[in-house]
Amino acid sequence: MAEKTLFQKIANGEIPSEMVYEDDQCFAFRDINPQAPTHILICPRKPIPSLDDITEDDGELVGHLSLVATRIAAEEGLTNGYRTVYNCGEHGQQSVPHLHLHLIGGRQLNWPPG
Numbered sequence: 863m864a865e866k867t868l869f870q871k872i873a874n875g876e877i878p879s880e881m882v883y884e885d886d887q888c889f890a891f892r893d894i895n896p897q898a899p900t901h902i903l904i905c906p907r908k909p910i911p912s913l914d915d916i917t918e919d920d921g922e923l924v925g926h927l928s929l930v931a932t933r934i935a936a937e938e939g940l941t942n943g944y945r946t947v948y949n950c951g952e953h954g955q956q957s958v959p960h961l962h963l964h965l966i967g968g969r970q971l972n973w974p975p976g
């Protein structure tokens with residue numbers, strides 16, 4: 863059996879986290895190193911390594927992650943806007959190989975990113 867990813871260990875409670883949302887397809891928790899007042903990671907339960915690894919079969923799941931992001935953003939009171947980001951691969955500076963959507967908000971964000 864494949865070794866569990868860091869985020870699977872967070873999902874099953876092996877690694878503590880502040881979970882903010884869970885359903886049968888995904889879970890969301892606060893980032894340990896927040897880049898803004900709200901910084902939440904939304905992850906599929908299916909351990910897809912990165913955005914590069916999604917297939918047509920994952921289309922509904924990936925759409926669901928974005929819908930969950932909008933719901934959490936509303937709950938977090940991000941009425942002035944927010945950012946959602948998938949880092950992908952080396953140039954995207956992805957550090958955890960389990961697909962996750964960053965939800966970042968609660969302050970004025972800058973563009974372009976570094």
Ligand code: 5GP
Nearest residue numbers: 877879891892893894895949955956957958
């Ligand atoms: P990436 O760089 O892969 O796009 O994002 C990974 C994110 O996971 C980073 O923002 C990092 O702070 C967060 N992270 C890494 N390890 C942990 C952990 O053990 N707990 C939590 N809550 N977040 C983590």
